[in-house]
Amino acid sequence: MILVTGGTGFVGAHLLYQLTINEEKIRAVYRTESSLEKVRNVFSYYTKSTKGTFAKIEWVQADITSVPDMIPVFEGVTRVYHCAALVSFDPKAYIDMRKVNIHGTAIIVNLAIDAKVDKLCFVSSIAAVGDSLHGEVVTEENEWNKNSKNHGYAISKYGAEMEVWRASQEGIDVIVVNPGVILGPGFWDTGSGKMFSQVYNGFKFYTEGVTGFVGVKDVIRAMQQLMDGPHKNERYILVSENKSFKEIFFSIADALHVKKPSIKVKPWQTAIFWRLDKMRSFLTRTAPLITKHSARSAHEETKYSSEKLKKDTAFEFETIEEVIKETSSFFP
Template sequence: MILVTGGTGLVGAHLLLYLLHKNEAVRAIYRSDFSINKTRNLFKTENKSDLFNKIEWVQADINDIPALEPAFNGVTAVYHCAALISFDPKDEEQLRKVNIEGTANMVNCAIDFGVEKFCYVSSIAALGDTKEGETVISEATEWNPEKNHGDYALTKFGAEMEVWRGSQEGLNVVVVNPGIIFGKGFGTSGSGELLEKIRKGFPFYTKGSTGITSVEDVVHIMTEVMDRGIFGERFTIVSENINLQDLLTILADAMHKKRPYFYARPYMTSIAWRADWLFSKLFFKKRSFTRATSKSSHSLDIYDNSKIINCLNYTFKPMRTCLLTVSQAHQKEQ
């Protein structure tokens, strides 16, 4: 039996679909009946409603250990995809609760129940920091605790530490660090938030770069390294490093929207995150732009994916095709 957390999110839902295509027995954790709807709709869109009915759903929360215990009965493999994604500093406590403490609970249960293998979905945000004069980030790049990191990055890094602690206690683990993940069926969550901004005519762009990937590649790589028994490793999953202006242009063209046309220079985004902070204080709104996101929007770091390519002899899906498909699907969903 395979246990999947985050089965009502983008990666978890597509993972469930893929595992069931392989005739695996799967169990998925959910928190509310409403949260299952997007997963159900994904299976329906793919004409696989019959496979959806094969999922064994268990209502639980990764921070509720008594509720987790029944979910682990008979489980041999775990894919831990559940996480809170937020860049609002007000969510720091909840980010730590879900991403770090929740992962620690999953690791502890996996050890207690004799799980054979454990895959954790981290993020490129948890990879290391380049030194002066460097631009390439790989799995071996060291994390610099003295640098400014957003709360999301800090908690994903902290979650990885819990996974490696589990490895020291005898659990077979592997960690994957995807870039921005694009996939169909999940509205305005995750990368869908970016798609929605473009659909509504977002005018700004910066000249930084980032790593992107498709949800299909993330799922295929996760299952492949687990099936091959590749443990004690972490893998950067980035199909392509792309200039942010180019990314926004592709998305806008796919949805027949106006391309972002206003270049937000570093000093402008510096003013913007401060203004956003003040606005959130005055009107009790969630932060939409922070110091960390301002900095990352101008970063020229390159993510090295050679380790996973060499390990699996893997060929990534062309991202332009993926972006076109996902953008057009998003526009139809709204």
């Protein structure tokens, strides 16, 4: 039995579809009935028999931060894909992120140890990889810097990784993947999907910050390959290409056949805007549109290497141009 946490999230939904192809027994955790509709939507991109494919999954309603909820979930489980996470740049969400990302992962690890599962794959993030030194390309060897200006999400994912490595010390084979910004169809109102929606709706602004990008299908393929292979107790950066946000926005605009963003935003402008938005957020008691950390990341230039994955598995990534074109073909 394969267990997938975060099955109603972006990565989890795409992973579940691929797992159903192999006719394996699958159990997935969900929180609310409404979240299941997003999974059905993702399945509809790949198959006309959405109902039949969806029925191959044993869905269990549970909260990963609740031990009583999660104990029965692990019955008969031999492999775990831990995809569940809370993602936010909002400082107000830090406590909740620690609860879900660190405490929730600790519970998953403890129950995996008790159940003596064979292998656990954890979906982390490049946010939890060490900083670039002197502008060099970041690899898995870069050490986490506790003194750097890490944001709450990065801290919580690093803390979650520490829990996963604890599992490796308790006899569980583990794989940690650190994807870059993941692009793919579905979830158009959150995460990277929101970039497609914004560009389609005439978003005018862009920055020239650089980071790593990867297609969701490549993330899933790498996870499955690493779980099915002999690899264990290793972490892998998953990045197809390092691109600027300008390049990504322009490529999305071309693929959607809409006007490209035309206004370059400079660092001093985002510095002003996040401060103004912080005041607006406080007065209206709504989530910020931009934070200090998201403003800074929009201008940073950090490049990542996936050479370790390519060397260990002969893995080949789709180009980001191909990913954007395919993703855009599903845009509603």
